[in-house]
Amino acid sequence: MTDKKTTHFGYEQVAVEEKAGRVADVxxxxxxxxxxxxxxxxxxVHRLWKRFTIELSGVRPGNKVLDIAGGTGDLSYKFxxxxxxxxxxxxxxxxxxxLKVGRDRLLDRGVAGNLVVSQADAQYLPxxxxxxxCITIAFGLRNVTDKDLALRSMLRVLKxxxxxxxxxxxxxxxxxxxxxxxxxxxxxxxxxxxxxxQDADSYRYLAESIRMHxxxxxxxxxxxxxxxxxxxxxxxxxxxxxxxxxxxx
Amino acid sequence: MSDNTEQGRTxxxxxxxxxxxxLEATINKALQYDPGTRAALKKLQGQVLAVQSTAPAFTxxxxxxxxxxxxxxxxxxxxxxCSPSTHLRGPLTAIATLAVTDNxxxxxxxxxxxxxxxxxxxxxxxxGQVDIDWEDALNQLLGELPGHQTAExxxxxxxxxxxxxxxxxxxLSEFLTEELKSLPSKPELKRFYNAVDDARMQLDRLxxxxxxxxxxxxxxxxxxx
Numbered sequence: 452m453t454d455k456k457t458t459h460f461g462y463e464q465v466a467v468e469e470k471a472g473r474v475a476d477v478x479x480x481x482x483x484x485x486x487x488x489x490x491x492x493x494x495x496v497h498r499l500w501k502r503f504t505i506e507l508s509g510v511r512p513g514n515k516v517l518d519i520a521g522g523t524g525d526l527s528y529k530f531x532x533x534x535x536x537x538x539x540x541x542x543x544x545x546x547x548x549x550l551k552v553g554r555d556r557l558l559d560r561g562v563a564g565n566l567v568v569s570q571a572d573a574q575y576l577p578x579x580x581x582x583x584x585c586i587t588i589a590f591g592l593r594n595v596t597d598k599d600l601a602l603r604s605m606l607r608v609l610k611x612x613x614x615x616x617x618x619x620x621x622x623x624x625x626x627x628x629x630x631x632x633x634x635x636x637x638x639x640x641x642x643x644x645x646x647x648x649q650d651a652d653s654y655r656y657l658a659e660s661i662r663m664h665x666x667x668x669x670x671x672x673x674x675x676x677x678x679x680x681x682x683x684x685x686x687x688x689x690x691x692x693x694x695x696x697x698x699x700x
Numbered sequence: 701m702s703d704n705t706e707q708g709r710t711x712x713x714x715x716x717x718x719x720x721x722x723l724e725a726t727i728n729k730a731l732q733y734d735p736g737t738r739a740a741l742k743k744l745q746g747q748v749l750a751v752q753s754t755a756p757a758f759t760x761x762x763x764x765x766x767x768x769x770x771x772x773x774x775x776x777x778x779x780x781x782c783s784p785s786t787h788l789r790g791p792l793t794a795i796a797t798l799a800v801t802d803n804x805x806x807x808x809x810x811x812x813x814x815x816x817x818x819x820x821x822x823x824x825x826x827x828g829q830v831d832i833d834w835e836d837a838l839n840q841l842l843g844e845l846p847g848h849q850t851a852e853x854x855x856x857x858x859x860x861x862x863x864x865x866x867x868x869x870x871x872l873s874e875f876l877t878e879e880l881k882s883l884p885s886k887p888e889l890k891r892f893y894n895a896v897d898d899a900r901m902q903l904d905r906l907x908x909x910x911x912x913x914x915x916x917x918x919x920x921x922x923x924x925x
Contacts (some may be wrong), residue, residue: 499717506717506774532765688714 458596488654491643498525500692503685504587504618505529507696513537514584517608519573520544520591524553524562530587531562541578543571544591573601578608585609589618593664602677609699615679617670620661621686621693628689636661667693711758716773720760724771731769733833738767740826747819750784753792762823787814799824 457464489497505526510516512535518527521542530540542557544550547570554568571577573588573595586605595601605615623629636658644654665673667684670693674682679697686693731738741764749762761772761784788795790811798811806813813820834854839847877885884892 496714499714499721502721503713503717503773506772685713687712689712694713 488644488647491647492640492654496688500618500687500694501525501529501589503687504589504616504694505533507685507694508585508587508614508616510534510538510585515539515541515582517541517543517576517578517583517586517605519571519576519586519588519605520594521587521589522546522549522553522591524557526587526589527553527566528557528560528562531557531566534565536565538565540566541569541583542566543569543573543576545570545572574604575600576604576608580607581610582608583610583613585614585616587616587618590620592617592619592670593660598665599673599677602674602679606678606699611699613699615674615695615697615699617674617695619664619670619693619695621664621670621690622666624686624690628691632691667695670695713773716758720771720773724769727771728768731767733837737826740822741769742767744819744822744826747786747816748784749819749823750787751795752787752789753795754789755791785816786819788812788820789814 457466493500508516508530510530510533512533514534515538516527516530516534518524518530518540521527521544524542527540527542534540542550542553544553550568550570557566569577573591574597586609588605592598592601602615609615623632637655640658641651641655644657645651664670667686667690671682671684674695674697678700680700682695682697684693684695731741744764747763750759751762752759761770761774763770763772788811790809794810798806798809835847835851838850841847842850873883876883
């Protein structure tokens with residue numbers, strides 16, 4: 452009998468080395484229609500969650516920002532305007548399909564000069580220590596195999612005083628909302644996914660991966676354990692989404 | 701910066717962010733058809749106005765980005781590289797009144813201002829001179845010819861309504877004063893006010909004379925004259 456280490460992929464247990472490939476397949480499948488699906492699934496509310504993240508980031512002209520799991524570049528677009536010509540935004544994603552969509556979209560919107568596109572694994576960030584003023588990871592951490600390793604990697608590349616913002620699905624704060632949300636996630640979401648991307652399984656994974664992700668307090672504790680100071684979280688839309696913030700001491 | 705942690709307020713950031721995003725979109729949509737105000741706002745880039753409403757209690761921040769106006773719920777000043785240039789504090793109704801009137805003083809307005817008043821004055825001036833080119837908006841929606849025709853029609857209707865409103869007011873006023881005699885006419889009112897003013901001035905003079913006379917007849921003053 453083999454003694455392989457396993458992790459979760461949605462509700463399924465898979466070998467640790469297998470998860471990244473399975474997640475990659477999901478995102479290769481949905482990349483082209485990712486934005487349309489985000490708007491449909493959240494009724495456009497994901498724009499408000501991201502807007503709040505940008506406001507809390509406090510990014511200023513001249514700052515260096517790392518947008519991990521930046522996907523189609525929603526946050527990077529706004530950050531590139533905020534940092535100006537003297538700043539730098541690194542749009543990073545492990546998935547090249549998502550990165551290509553993001554890069555093309557940003558180029559089409561006229562973003563150039565202060566933006567770099569980088570294929571990178573959040574667990575092993577290929578940047579020097581103390582590089583960034585701010586790191587964001589929006590709807591990406593739950594797909595990372597070893598979240599603790601990723602948080603420590605982010606801490607390493609942040610400058611002292613730099614901020615990490617983790618925007619992620621979380622646990623609804625009311626039991627009624629949780630029931631409605633469960634029904635929506637497991638019954639409606641795969642149907643929308645099937646209709647738009649012809650891929651119900653990817654959206655079933657999305658719902659399952661959200662349930663397997665640590666809740667607000669657990670993630671806050673994980674950030675503190677990784678070495679972040681002043682950790683706090685902001686519940687949004689009744690806790691369906693939470694924004695965690697930590698500062699590198 | 702407002703704090704909304706797990707220990708903090710109960711307002712969901714999604715709601716407040718939605719409200720301010722809606723306000724911002726409305727302002728910028730209107731400014732889209734007013735290039736003059738947009739150019740004036742561009743000159744204020746880098747300056748931030750903090751608006752703190754005491755009733756209901758909430759704070760938001762106004763800043764210009766290119767030639768758009770941004771309405772932010774949070775303003776982080778990490779490293780204290782920048783902070784709001786001007787801080788406005790008072791009840792929301794008083795702040796809103798200030799925004800829509802062209803008052804040049806904050807006295808008795810119920811609004812306190814901290815920091816630079818120049819930004820406040822510049823913003824009030826820029827937003828007070830908003831002159832939206834509705835015809836351009838219609839042109840973009842309907843095309844140039846139908847847009848122009850529609851705008852002409854709207855202008856005609858507006859002129860007609862304005863004229864009817866003004867003549868209606870005059871006719872009503874004449875009916876009440878001349879026909880029904882239930883209200884005094886303007887010249888009668890003017891004469892009445894003048895008579896009241898004269899009477900008040902005469903009374904003031906009489907009061908002064910009396911005071912002088914009383915002082916004269918007081919025991920200590922009898923020998924001094």
